[in-house]
Amino acid sequence: MTTSTRGAAKAPAVLVLEDGRIFRGRAYGAVGETFGEAVFSTGMTGYQETLTDPSYDRQIVVATAPQIGNTGWNDEDDESGRIWVSGYVVRDPARVPSNWRSTRSLDDALVGQGVVGICGIDTRALTRHLRERGSMRAGIFSGEAIAAEPELLARVQAQPHMKGASLYEEVATREAYVVPAVGEKRFTVAAIDLGIKGMTPHRMAERGIEVHVLPATATADEVYAVGPDGVFFSNGPGDPATADGPVALMTEVLERRTPLFGICFGNQILGRALGFGTYKLKYGHRGINQPVQDRTTGKVEVTAHNHGFAVDAPLDKVSDTAFGRAEVSHVCLNDDVVEGLQLLDQPAFSVQYHPEAAAGPHDAAYLFDRFVSLMEGQRA
Numbered sequence: 001m002t003t004s005t006r007g008a009a010k011a012p013a014v015l016v017l018e019d020g021r022i023f024r025g026r027a028y029g030a031v032g033e034t035f036g037e038a039v040f041s042t043g044m045t046g047y048q049e050t051l052t053d054p055s056y057d058r059q060i061v062v063a064t065a066p067q068i069g070n071t072g073w074n075d076e077d078d079e080s081g082r083i084w085v086s087g088y089v090v091r092d093p094a095r096v097p098s099n100w101r102s103t104r105s106l107d108d109a110l111v112g113q114g115v116v117g118i119c120g121i122d123t124r125a126l127t128r129h130l131r132e133r134g135s136m137r138a139g140i141f142s143g144e145a146i147a148a149e150p151e152l153l154a155r156v157q158a159q160p161h162m163k164g165a166s167l168y169e170e171v172a173t174r175e176a177y178v179v180p181a182v183g184e185k186r187f188t189v190a191a192i193d194l195g196i197k198g199m200t201p202h203r204m205a206e207r208g209i210e211v212h213v214l215p216a217t218a219t220a221d222e223v224y225a226v227g228p229d230g231v232f233f234s235n236g237p238g239d240p241a242t243a244d245g246p247v248a249l250m251t252e253v254l255e256r257r258t259p260l261f262g263i264c265f266g267n268q269i270l271g272r273a274l275g276f277g278t279y280k281l282k283y284g285h286r287g288i289n290q291p292v293q294d295r296t297t298g299k300v301e302v303t304a305h306n307h308g309f310a311v312d313a314p315l316d317k318v319s320d321t322a323f324g325r326a327e328v329s330h331v332c333l334n335d336d337v338v339e340g341l342q343l344l345d346q347p348a349f350s351v352q353y354h355p356e357a358a359a360g361p362h363d364a365a366y367l368f369d370r371f372v373s374l375m376e377g378q379r380a
């Protein structure tokens with residue numbers, strides 16, 4: 001529920017965490033109330049891409065960068081048709097945005113879409129709290145939504161957990177659509193939309209791929225009806241342990257040995273299809289400067305991340321799976337979390353992070369070329 005809006009920046013607001021910690025600040029964006037999992041993102045740029053990433057559905061995002069909104073909001077950088085975060089927490093919002101592409105302020109964009117936020121709180125203390133205690137449920141209340149603390153806390157504690165949440169169907173397209181290849185068409189890819197970011201089909205289209213984006217509930221018949229050279233599984237919100245439908249579909253794709261690429265949620269689904277488990281990280285990886293090593297080349301890349309879950313696969317041995325040998329291809333150098341998987345006996349691989357990242361960095365863009373090579377190899 002949100003009520004009014006503009007000029008509301010001075011209304012009092014309160015952020016309530018499920019463990020009882022409370023931060024008091026001022027309303028930012030819409031005034032009202034909202035709930036979600038409080039998570040922090042360390043990106044210093046790219047807030048527009050972050051807020052419109054469907055993988056942030058039902059999450060209250062805390063920006064660790066202290067000044068947010070400086071470049072306003074433009075008509076080009078959205079990753080989807082709307083803002084998906086359920087709430088936004090910033091320390092010091094820009095009073096006057098300045099950028100040649102900006103058409104309105106970030107505050108106006110939040111107000112326009114009814115997204116409740118809070119500003120003027122100590123985001124460093126909040127981030128340290130989430131890092132020590134882990135991501136947790138939270139609520140933001142402003143204006144008339146503010147009530148006695150025990151009441152607000154009880155409402156936060158009544159919210160569903162992110163563990164066990166099935167959200168991908170809620171954010172995915174209902175209708176199939178096609179993103180045409182840029183220049184000469186070389187390949188057709190069926191992309192399963194579990195919360196796909198707009199930049200992903202674009203990065204494929206740039207490589208001569210015609211991308212058929214299909215709903216999360218697509219059947220194998222619908223996938224193969226487009227005559228795909230390869231199948232892609234996208235990023236998406238929620239707990240991968242709930243994604244039984246996409247795991248079953250991917251299993252069929254693997255049985256047919258069609259070239260396969262997955263990103264983020266898609267990596268977790270490949271993990272499950274291979275028989276590995278997934279688990280929730282304490283506070284996840286969200287930001288644009290995470291160091292990852294590609295173990296197939298030894299190279300280290302700086303990468304964009306947004307994940308709260310990870311695949312539980314052995315780092316130091318090749319695993320035998322229903323689809324032959326599999327190995328962990330990429331690993332996060334901060335904490336050894338599995339960041340990529342590849343099959344050694346058929347053309348399938350995935351990464352836990354974001355080679356498409358529009359706000360950058362672009363070190364991992366080669367992964368789209370790797371997908372193209374797999375499709376070329378299958379044709380040869």
Ligand SMILES: NC(=O)CC[C@H](N)C(=O)O
Pocket residue numbers: 055234235236237238239240263264265266306307308309310
């Ligand atoms: N960006 C994503 O695809 C996120 C995947 C999953 N929801 C997670 O949090 O780990």
